[in-house]
Amino acid sequence: MSLTDFLSMGGYATYVWSSYGICAVVLILNIILPLRRKGKVMRDFQKRLLRKE
């Protein structure tokens, strides 16, 4: 299959690629958002510990 064939997916390009795109967004968000939250929680706790000292 050539690259053009691959990208156009037999005419179903919009459907196939939007599905995979939504999938990618959902998966990436499910990694990034928890990581950011964890970082924030850790920083908040560290600040609290420093304040106590």
Add this chain to the structure above:
Amino acid sequence: MSEYLNIFLTILQRDMKLAFRNKAEFINPLMFFVIVIILFPLAFGSDSALLKQLTSGIIWVTALLATVLSLEAIFRTDFEDGSIEQLTLARYPLTLLVSAKITAHWIIFGLPLLLTALLTGFILSLSEQTMMALFITLLLGTPILSLIGAITVALTIGLRGGMLLSLLILPLYMPVLIFSMLAVENASIGQSIAAEIYFLAGMLVLAITLAPITTATALRIRLS
């Protein structure tokens, strides 16, 4: 055994007496039911063919919404004045006491709702088969609504944000609605509704067996 029956009947009587004293608590949801149903002929014009198709659906959906409004009443006043805590401390099984309260709710609200719904169906000129199907599905459905509703109310008593109850209950009510409407549809075109009725009856039996103990557990969790 008869001691349990006595306790059940005592709580049942108590709740019904209280309901008659605070008539507003159970009449208001019924009024809501009637008023919302009236909104539809007002919106679509009473001769609309579209309205005729939608009538039984409107009745069922409005019944669901009115039930959600009425559910708070099962536990709220008792929660606020501390009676529920007293019940959990009583030497009788909480499940039994909860069953009594749920039965009271159905008698006070579900049964009148059933009759009012039939009345509105009659006024909106539903066919005989549709009315029959509506009657049977509501007869089986309203207890299911009281039972499942009781679990959800027990989980959410006293929380700020009244919408939470509706958000939790309505997805659980959807299967009841779906099967009832399937039955009504089949009845209106003259087909047998046995399958849907069996399903509703099955749901009712499942709810009767499991809902009281689940509600009791939920109350204990909230009150601990």
Add this chain to the structure above:
Amino acid sequence: MSLYKNLHRWFHQFASPKYFYDISHTISRWTVIICIVCFVCGLYGGLVLAPADYQQGESFRIMYVHVPAAWMSLFVYMVMAISGGIGLIWHIKLADIVARSSAPIGASFTFLALATGAIWGKPMWGTWWVWDARLTSELILLFLYLGYIALQSAFEDRRVAARAGAILALVGTVNIPIIHYSVEWWSTLHQGPTITKLDKPSIHVSMLIPLLFMVLAFKTFYITSLLIRVRTEILEYEYNTSWVKQLLGNHNNVTN
């Protein structure tokens, strides 16, 4: 007897937050690797190697995202309900944490299944949506997840929240067999079972293998994402313990 004692001890050790926090890093390392490998194999197999479907052409490739997402939406709900039940019965904090952390991931998968399903449905069935048994019950599942998440945020005490959520999740479990068997019990627009039937699957092996890779990829992804959230919650639960203070102190020293 000694095997039972060992299992018992291992189970309680496993459920200890500190122990779990430590081993979760090792588990994550493995699941990330397996996840990436499986995604690469699955995507290559699904998008490039697998032959185009006889009836559906290239659009069937949406299956490689839609089916794993749908299976995971059910799987994660069961994990949520079961761990909630374990937390409810045996009062194990870690079980509560796993249940609460699984909910947003499960909701994401359900949303993904519904969205990709609708996108796939448009060219195949000519409509974005139809109220048949499977689609409707999957939508109800999404509402159950969202209701669970809303319930969790309505309580200030985490432990009460977890137990109330466990009850809600267990009540909603009735929906799972409905979703799974809906295509067998009712005549639906949605395709019938092709893989989970007990006799030979009616899907060609060259299409099946990438799908299995994708399913494993999604599973390991779930575990990876879950563990990040679980670690955060463990820190929040155990904030006042010495091991957490030490951990944060070390982290502080390293970053400074």
